[in-house]
Amino acid sequence: MRVGGVAYRTIWRQPDGSIAFIDQSFLPHRFVVAECRRLEELAEAIRKMHIRGAIALGAAAAYGLELAAREASDAELGEVLHRAALLLKRTRPTAVNIAWAVDTVLSALPGAVTPEELRSRLRHAVDELVEREVERCRRIGEYGASLLEQIAQRTGGLVRILTHCNAGWLGCVDYGTALAPVYVAANHGVALHIWVSETRPRNQGAALTAWELQQQGIPYTVVADSTCGLLLQRGLVDVTIVGADRITRRGDTANKIGTYLKALACRQHGVPFYVAAPTSSVDWNCTEGSAIPIEERSPEEVHTVSGLSAGQILSVRLTPEGAAAWNPAFDITPAEMITGLITEYGIFPATQQGLEQLAACAHGEP
Numbered sequence: 001m002r003v004g005g006v007a008y009r010t011i012w013r014q015p016d017g018s019i020a021f022i023d024q025s026f027l028p029h030r031f032v033v034a035e036c037r038r039l040e041e042l043a044e045a046i047r048k049m050h051i052r053g054a055i056a057l058g059a060a061a062a063y064g065l066e067l068a069a070r071e072a073s074d075a076e077l078g079e080v081l082h083r084a085a086l087l088l089k090r091t092r093p094t095a096v097n098i099a100w101a102v103d104t105v106l107s108a109l110p111g112a113v114t115p116e117e118l119r120s121r122l123r124h125a126v127d128e129l130v131e132r133e134v135e136r137c138r139r140i141g142e143y144g145a146s147l148l149e150q151i152a153q154r155t156g157g158l159v160r161i162l163t164h165c166n167a168g169w170l171g172c173v174d175y176g177t178a179l180a181p182v183y184v185a186a187n188h189g190v191a192l193h194i195w196v197s198e199t200r201p202r203n204q205g206a207a208l209t210a211w212e213l214q215q216q217g218i219p220y221t222v223v224a225d226s227t228c229g230l231l232l233q234r235g236l237v238d239v240t241i242v243g244a245d246r247i248t249r250r251g252d253t254a255n256k257i258g259t260y261l262k263a264l265a266c267r268q269h270g271v272p273f274y275v276a277a278p279t280s281s282v283d284w285n286c287t288e289g290s291a292i293p294i295e296e297r298s299p300e301e302v303h304t305v306s307g308l309s310a311g312q313i314l315s316v317r318l319t320p321e322g323a324a325a326w327n328p329a330f331d332i333t334p335a336e337m338i339t340g341l342i343t344e345y346g347i348f349p350a351t352q353q354g355l356e357q358l359a360a361c362a363h364g365e366p
Contacts, residue, residue, distance in 0.1 A: 001169040001183070003031060003215055009134075009173050010056050011063065013126075017070060019063045023050045024170055028211035029308040039068040039084050046091040046098075049202070053171020054245045054281050055133050058097030061088045062105050062126045069122055074115035081106065081122075094254055094295045094330050096246040096283045104129055130173055136278035137175035139344040144181025144241065144276055145188055147347065151238050152190050159185070160238045162195040162228060165256035166208035167243025167276065177243040177276040179209070181342065186218055194220040195237060197228050199256060201301040201327060225258055232269040240266050241342070244277040251335030251350030252289025253277075257328055263337040275333075275350065276342040279362045282355065289332035299325035 001008065011021040014035065019042060023034040034050065036042040042064045045051050051060045068084035069077060085102045092098055108125035112118035151159050165171075167178035175183065186192055194213055199205035206222050213220045223231065231237050240262055246254040253259075253275050266273040286292060302325035306315045319325065338350035345361035348354040 001174060001212065001216060010053075010170055011051065011059050011173060013063065013066070017066075019060075019067060021045070021051050021056075021060070022170065024052055024208060025050045026313070027170075028207050029313055036067065038071060039064050039087065042067055043087055043091050046088075052204070053166065054095050054097045054243065055137065055172035055177065055278065056170070057092060057095050058101035058280060059130050059133060059173050061091075061098045061101040062129050064088050065102065065105050066122060066126050069119055077115050077118060081109075092295060093293045094245050097280055100280050101129060133172065133278065133280065134174045136280070136344040137169075137172050137177060137180050140177055140276050140278065140342055141175050141180030141184035143344075143346050144274075144342045145184035145190070147274070147342070148181055148185040148190055148192070148239070149188065152185075155238055158191045158193060160193050160195065160236060162197070162231065162237045162240040162262065162271075163209060164197045164205060164228075164240075164242045164259050164262055165199045166204040166212075167241075168209055168212045170208050170212055171243065177278070177342075178241045179212070181241065181276065182213075182218060183216060186216070192218060194218060195228070195231055196220050196222045197225050197258070197262070198222060199258060200225055201305075203305070204256065225261075228262055229265045232265045232271055235269075237266075237271050240271060240273045241276055242274075244275050244281050245330060246286070246292050247275070247277060247282045247341065247355075248286045248289055248292065248335075249282075249284060249355050250287055250352045251338060251341065251355060252292070253333045253335070253338060253350070254289065254292045254294070254330045255333065257331050260331040260333045260337075263333045267337050272339040273333075273337060274340050274342050274347075275338050278344050279358060282358070284359070289334060292330075292332060294331075295329040297327045297329050299327050302327050 018035045018037045020035045023032040026032040072080035105125045168176035196205045196209045244253045303319045304315045335350040340347045348358045
C-alpha cells in the first residue's frame with residue numbers, strides 16, 4: 001500500500017539483516033519507521049503493540065526467529081531457536097498467528113546438515129511465509145470485492161461498510177484482511193463509504209484505520225463505538241466486515257473487544273456480518289470459542305488516552321485517581337452470528353462443516 005504515494009509494507013528485512021517496521025504507536029500523527037537488530041527488541045515491539053494485527057504479528061514472529069539465529073553461535077543455534085520460539089509465543093497469547101508462524105518456520109529446519117544450511121533454510125522459510133501471507137491477503141481482497149460488487153448491484157451503487165479496530169494493511173504485511181476487499185473493490189470502481197468505529201481503549205479504528213483509508217483515498221467517517229447501534233438501526237450500514245485474531249474449528253471468532261456487540265446489533269437489524277481472515281488465523285486444535293485465551297492488558301489503557309496537542313503526542317488521564325479498570329483486549333463472537341468467513345479460498349459458512357470445507361481447500365482437495 002502507499003503512504004504519501006510511496007509503496008510500503010508494514011514490516012520488512014533490510015539489506016543489513018535488521019528488521020524494519022512501521023511503528024503504529026505514533027500513528028496517525030507521525031509516520032515513523034523503526035528497526036530491530038535483536039530478538040528481544042522485536043519481542044518488546046510486539047508486546048507494546050508497536051507492531052500489531054494478526055498477520056503482521058505472524059510475520060514479526062518469523063523475523064524474530066531470524067534475528068535470534070543471527071545472534072547465535074553455530075554450536076548454540078538449536079537451543080537459541082527453541083528459547084526464541086517460547087519467548088515469541090508468550091508475547092501476545094490470543095493471536096494464533098504468532099505460534100503458527102513460529103511452528104511453520106521451525107518445521108522447515110529438520111534435515112539441515114550444517115549450521116550454514118540451517119540458517120539458509122530458516123531465511124527461505126521466513127521469506128516463503130511472509131510472501132504467502134501477502135498473497136493470502138490479496139486473494140481475500142478479490143473474494144471480498146466480488147461480494148461488495150454484488151451488494152453494490154442491490155443498493156444501486158454505494159456500499160456502506162462498518163468495520164472495527166484495524167484489519168487493514170497496517171495489521172498485515174500488505175493489503176489487509178477486512179479492508180483488503182475495500183481496496184480491491186475501490187480499484188474496481190465500486191463506490192464505497194466506510195464507517196470506522198473508534199475502538200476504545202487504544203483507538204485503533206480512529207487512529208490506524210482512518211489514517212490508512214485516508215492514505216488510499218477511500219471515503220470514511222469515524223464514529224464512537226457506541227454510535228454503531230444507531231447506524232445499524234437507521235439502515236445506514238449495508239455490510240459489516242471485521243478481522244480475526246483466532247477462529248475455532250466450529251467458526252467462533254476472537255477479535256478486538258467490541259466486535260461481539262457489533263455482531264449482536266447486526267443480527268438484530270438483519271445486516272450481514274462477515275469475518276475476513278486467512279487460514280493461518282484458524283486454530284484447528286481449538287473447537288470452542290470459550291477455550292480461546294483472552295489477553296488482558298494494562299488498566300492504564302482504559303485510564304488514559306493519547307493525542308496530539310501543540311505538536312506533541314501527550315497522554316492524559318480520563319478516570320479518577322484510584323479508579324479500578326478492567327481491560328480485556330478481545331471478545332468472542334459465536335459462529336451463529338457470523339454470515340460468512342472471507343478467506344483466501346473463497347467465502348465459507350462459519351460452521352464446522354464450512355471449516356472442514358476450508359481445510360480441504362487448504363490441503364488441495366477437491
